[in-house]
Amino acid sequence: MSSTTPLSYLSAAGDRAGTILPLTWFTLIVSIVVCVVIAVLLYVGVSRRRVRQTAQIQQVPVTQAPGGLRWISVGLAISAVPLVITLVWTLSALAATSGPPAHPGLTIDVTPHQWWWDIQYEGERPSDIFNTANEIHIPVGVPVLVRLHGGDVIHSFWVPQLSGKTDAIPGQINLSWLEASTPGRYRGQCQEYCGAEHANMGFEVVAQTPDDFRRWRADQLSPAPPANTAALQHGQEVVEFRCGLCHQVRGTGAGGRAAPDLTHIMSRRMLAAATLPNNPGTLVAWIQTSQELKPGTLMPDQFLTATELPDVQAYLETLK
Amino acid sequence: MRAPDFRVPAVGPDNPEHQARLLELWEGEPGLKGFLSTVDHKKIGIRYIVTAFILLVLGGIESLVMRWQLASPNAHVLTPDQYNVLFSTHGMTMIFLYASPILSGFSNYLWPLMFGSRDMAFPRLNALSYWIYLASAIFLYVGFLTGNGPNDGWFNYVPYATRDYNPGLNQDFYSLGMVFLGTSTTMGAANFIVTAFRTRCPGMSINRVPMLLWGTLTANVANLLVVPAVSLAFFLLWLERQFGTHFFDHSNGGQPLLWQHLFWMFGHPWVYAIVLPAMSMVSEGLPVFCRRPLVGYSVVALSTVATMILGFGVWVHHMFATGLPGLGLSFFSGASIAIVFPSAVAIFAWLATIWLGRPVITTAFLYFASMILMFVIGGVSGFMTASVPVDWQLTDTYFVVAHIHYVLIGINVFPVLGAVYYWFPKMTGRLMDERLGRWNFWITFIGFNLAFLPMHLTGLFGMPRRVYTYGPDMGWNTLNMITTIGSFVLALGVLLFIVNVVKSLRTGAAAGANPWDAATLEWSIPSPPPPYNFGVIPIVASRHPLWEGRLTEATATSSLDRGFLLDEGKETMGTSALDAEPNMILEMPEDTLAPLLLTVGVSILFVGLLLKLWTAVAAGAVVAAVAIVMWLWPRAQLREREPEPAQPPQREPRHA
Numbered sequence: 008m009s010s011t012t013p014l015s016y017l018s019a020a021g022d023r024a025g026t027i028l029p030l031t032w033f034t035l036i037v038s039i040v041v042c043v044v045i046a047v048l049l050y051v052g053v054s055r056r057r058v059r060q061t062a063q064i065q066q067v068p069v070t071q072a073p074g075g076l077r078w079i080s081v082g083l084a085i086s087a088v089p090l091v092i093t094l095v096w097t098l099s100a101l102a103a104t105s106g107p108p109a110h111p112g113l114t115i116d117v118t119p120h121q122w123w124w125d126i127q128y129e130g131e132r133p134s135d136i137f138n139t140a141n142e143i144h145i146p147v148g149v150p151v152l153v154r155l156h157g158g159d160v161i162h163s164f165w166v167p168q169l170s171g172k173t174d175a176i177p178g179q180i181n182l183s184w185l186e187a188s189t190p191g192r193y194r195g196q197c198q199e200y201c202g203a204e205h206a207n208m209g210f211e212v213v214a215q216t217p218d219d220f221r222r223w224r225a226d227q228l229s230p231a232p233p234a235n236t237a238a239l240q241h242g243q244e245v246v247e248f249r250c251g252l253c254h255q256v257r258g259t260g261a262g263g264r265a266a267p268d269l270t271h272i273m274s275r276r277m278l279a280a281a282t283l284p285n286n287p288g289t290l291v292a293w294i295q296t297s298q299e300l301k302p303g304t305l306m307p308d309q310f311l312t313a314t315e316l317p318d319v320q321a322y323l324e325t326l327k
Numbered sequence: 328m329r330a331p332d333f334r335v336p337a338v339g340p341d342n343p344e345h346q347a348r349l350l351e352l353w354e355g356e357p358g359l360k361g362f363l364s365t366v367d368h369k370k371i372g373i374r375y376i377v378t379a380f381i382l383l384v385l386g387g388i389e390s391l392v393m394r395w396q397l398a399s400p401n402a403h404v405l406t407p408d409q410y411n412v413l414f415s416t417h418g419m420t421m422i423f424l425y426a427s428p429i430l431s432g433f434s435n436y437l438w439p440l441m442f443g444s445r446d447m448a449f450p451r452l453n454a455l456s457y458w459i460y461l462a463s464a465i466f467l468y469v470g471f472l473t474g475n476g477p478n479d480g481w482f483n484y485v486p487y488a489t490r491d492y493n494p495g496l497n498q499d500f501y502s503l504g505m506v507f508l509g510t511s512t513t514m515g516a517a518n519f520i521v522t523a524f525r526t527r528c529p530g531m532s533i534n535r536v537p538m539l540l541w542g543t544l545t546a547n548v549a550n551l552l553v554v555p556a557v558s559l560a561f562f563l564l565w566l567e568r569q570f571g572t573h574f575f576d577h578s579n580g581g582q583p584l585l586w587q588h589l590f591w592m593f594g595h596p597w598v599y600a601i602v603l604p605a606m607s608m609v610s611e612g613l614p615v616f617c618r619r620p621l622v623g624y625s626v627v628a629l630s631t632v633a634t635m636i637l638g639f640g641v642w643v644h645h646m647f648a649t650g651l652p653g654l655g656l657s658f659f660s661g662a663s664i665a666i667v668f669p670s671a672v673a674i675f676a677w678l679a680t681i682w683l684g685r686p687v688i689t690t691a692f693l694y695f696a697s698m699i700l701m702f703v704i705g706g707v708s709g710f711m712t713a714s715v716p717v718d719w720q721l722t723d724t725y726f727v728v729a730h731i732h733y734v735l736i737g738i739n740v741f742p743v744l745g746a747v748y749y750w751f752p753k754m755t756g757r758l759m760d761e762r763l764g765r766w767n768f769w770i771t772f773i774g775f776n777l778a779f780l781p782m783h784l785t786g787l788f789g790m791p792r793r794v795y796t797y798g799p800d801m802g803w804n805t806l807n808m809i810t811t812i813g814s815f816v817l818a819l820g821v822l823l824f825i826v827n828v829v830k831s832l833r834t835g836a837a838a839g840a841n842p843w844d845a846a847t848l849e850w851s852i853p854s855p856p857p858p859y860n861f862g863v864i865p866i867v868a869s870r871h872p873l874w875e876g877r878l879t880e881a882t883a884t885s886s887l888d889r890g891f892l893l894d895e896g897k898e899t900m901g902t903s904a905l906d907a908e909p910n911m912i913l914e915m916p917e918d919t920l921a922p923l924l925l926t927v928g929v930s931i932l933f934v935g936l937l938l939k940l941w942t943a944v945a946a947g948a949v950v951a952a953v954a955i956v957m958w959l960w961p962r963a964q965l966r967e968r969e970p971e972p973a974q975p976p977q978r979e980p981r982h983a
Contacts, residue, residue, distance in 0.1 A: 012802030014789025016720040027716040034717055035787075038707035045674065045703045052681040053688075053696055061689045061761050065844045067618045069877045070684070075622030078679035079672055086671050090710075094664050097714040098657050104716055105653040121492075155650075160487040161583065163648060163723065167789050171719020172648040176584060177486055178577025181650035198648075198723040198791050200480055202487055203407040206794035303407050 013194035016167035022186040037089045107182045112149030119162035122204035123280040140267030142275045146220040153183040163199035187214030203303030209281030230258025242322025273327045341862035353859040364918040366450035372436025379429035386420035398811035400799040410795035418481030426601040434543040440849035441537045443528030443865040445899035448521040455922035459511035470500030477501040485575040485586045502561040509558035516547040524904040530867040531907045541628045542607025545635045546600035557593035591642035599638040605742040612749045615845040616692035617684025623676040630669035637666045663713030690764030694745025701737025726786025756854040757835030763827045771820030778813025846871035863890035864900045925954035
């Protein structure tokens with residue numbers, strides 16, 4: 008992934024985006040050539056026989072030189088070539104990339120909410136199913152089916168390096184798919200205006216080797232570790248009491264499903280839908296002043312007391 | 328006493344005595360009452376232009392505030408909610424309240440003058456269209472000023488626009504305001520269509536009409552067909568919000584995508600409706616400065632119509648990412664690529680006109696000629712979005728923002744500014760300052776391209792649309808700073824334009840009737856035109872009545888100073904739709920306060936709906952009903968008559 012422009016789609020890192028990339032470049036280059044040619048024709052046409060003095064307009068005779076229609080017919084004939092190529096290429100690229108893979112190696116259910124991403128991994132047994140948020144892990148070299156569910160308003164799922172946009176619309180399940188060719192982190196972003204914090208609704212796709220992915224998946228399936236000191240127990244109690252209505256920490260009394268699953272929050276690189284880097288300082292800042300960091304977010308400022316906050320922080324840091 | 332049913336309209340030469348009689352018949356009352364009751368298309372046209380221009384400036388100021396916020400990453404000039412209201416209001420203002428009304432203003436002012444006619448077909452309806460436009464603009468801006476501006480973009484997708492996610496009055500102002508405005512657009516459209524087919528002077532058959540007819544007529548036929556779709560959509564939204572209907576609510580059998588279909592079925596034809604008249608203003612003005620007729624008149628006229636017809640079949644290209652089936656998408660993709668052809672016809676016709684003519688460099692010419700390049704840039708970026716898989720990457724990034732601004736500024740604002748330089752002498756009798764004009768043009772041109780050309784790259788680097796801020800490490804910082812600088816330069820250009828207008832109004836050189844030695848009928852009468860436009864209704868014999876004798880196209884000579892006198896009342900000539908054969912004397916209404924009163928009634932009604940004050944709704948309806956009765960009250964002088972044919976009739980006269 009391009010480190011300087013993480014959302015650029017002038018390069019690709021996967022099969023689906025890669026099929027489209029040459030077509031994007033082709034239409035872009037055709038467009039630039041057309042603009043340059045027309046600009047030259049316009050400039051030469053204007054400067055060839057121009058009359059600079061506005062006041063002389065009455066003296067310039069009106070004439071009617073023939074031959075104009077040839078411009079139109081020749082111009083259209085030349086324009087037809089790239090247009091037809093684009094049409095055929097478009098239809099074949101559409102056929103190659105639109106359909107979801109017949110045998111996906113992995114299926115993920117993604118439900119975007121104002122303003123975060125709920126991610127559910129399908130499994131063969133119910134106990135293999137788990138939820139995470141804002142960070143999608145996929146194995147490289149495998150087509151991954153993404154089922155997009157409408158959560159609240161319309162959002163759009165987009166990972167430019169891997170896949171174009173597909174909207175998530177209430178009342179229907181849209182299908183998208185990804186396939187990464189090399190391991191890495193790829194930035195994703197909501198692309199349909201969805202309210203106050205549309206700007207801060209990113210996510211990351213982490214493409215891993217199959218072994219790494221299996222390890223990650225096993226880790227994610229485990230519940231939260233037991234709180235085994237008094238401070239951690241206090242922290243867990245506060246989390247259950249203050250956070251549990253919206254957030255889930257599997258294996259504890261925090262069972263809300265209205266906000267990101269926190270069971271393995273410390274395994275994620277970013278916080279608040281790819282808005283902040285995830286480290287102890289930002290975590291505390293996010294808990295206490297979320298409305299300042301992401302104004303309008305549905306998470307209220309928590310006003311935890313000086314005795315609660317360190318314990319909560321310590322507890323959350325165990326959720327790896 | 329009853330007027331005779333038939334009368335042969337007198338034909339004669341124009342002379343001062345006759346003109347004095349016409350002036351008495353046509354001149355409106357002075358003072359406030361005259362101002363409020365006028366039905367003169369020239370006054371209404373200029374009101375449209377001035378009002379729309381004020382709204383352009385407001386929309387521009389909104390964009391400058393947004394550009395200030397976006398100049399650097401993580402800025403705190405605006406809160407997210409303020410930004411979202413601003414970008415929505417900016418879109419609403421520019422697309423609905425500026426881009427279309429300004430073109431209506433020009434056509435309103437120019438059509439009767441170009442057609443050798445004395446007013447629009449329905450002058451009172453014309454006044455009503457303007458007053459309702461003004462009232463709905465005020466209605467929408469009252470929402471904005473009371474903190475209830477639209478906050479879901481101009482496209483206003485549900486479910487975000489529904490009450491669950493949008494509990495304030497914002498969406499009620501917007502949805503009712505759009506229904507309100509839609510009535511004005513629809514009435515204006517009907518008026519333009521009838522005017523085009525009924526009021527052209529004798530001899531102006533359909534193959535001799537000025538190009539401006541084609542763009543405006545096509546746009547207004549489209550408006551008549553598609554504005555009801557969006558009015559319906561907004562009305563359903565208001566019902567959904569206030570009465571719990573479930574048109575868009577999936578949990579009760581509704582469908583959020585219904586909104587998008589209704590909206591874009593309107594929205595895409597609308598994009599053509601706000602550029603086609605502007606394109607035909609270029610087709611009017613550019614040839615005059617190239618000192619030759621437009622190359623390929625018929626092809627350009629037909630391609631204008633073809634663009635619109637294809638334009639009805641491309642709306643789904645706004646919805647490529649909504650999960651519709653690939654086969655369906657490919658048809659819309661094909662149509663969106665095919666629409667390049669009719670647009671290319673106009674481009675090559677203009678280029679050929681420049682190459683085969685002798686361009687005289689004026690500010691108006693510079694605006695018209697540079698528009699060709701802006702059009703191509705906006706066109707090719709549109710062509711890229713027509714390719715479905717490419718669009719899956721491009722859509723909803725700044726690439727599309729760059730595209731829409733090349734279309735709307737390049738193909739609408741540039742021609743409009745050029746048109747002001749071109750027709751200002753006709754409207755005011757004074758020329759605009761050319762020296763200041765060059766400064767104005769070049770600063771506008773450089774500012775615009777500085778702001779929006781790099782924005783394509785911002786989009787290709789993935790910056791999403793409609794974000795109030797962005798992180799510092801996304802690679803967009805420099806590009807956004809350049810765009811912000813460019814937008815302020817562009818604003819300076821527009822400021823210079825306003826300075827030039829004000830200065831030229833006071834001190835501009837006298838223009839005379841035809842300062843550009845142009846070919847169409849509006850240049851045959853004094854600047855500014857008298858209230859009755861034409862002393863005699865001319866009879867034209869070619870496409871370029873004022874260039875006859877210099878071109879080879881005309882076999883006969885137009886008669887401009889001898890024609891139908893029509894001075895027994897406020898009258899103009901009604902002619903047949905295609906051949907423009909005279910077949911009726913059209914009796915024109917006197918000035919009246921009825922349109923204004925009707926607007927007041929309807930405004931009260933809409934405020935009542937907004938606040939759910941049902942007594943106000945009833946009161947508004949009563950006022951409106953009184954106005955309609957006043958309007959329709961039978962008047963003897965409005966009885967219309969067919970002229971008795973001078974020769975024995977060839978066929979049965981038709982009664983209207």
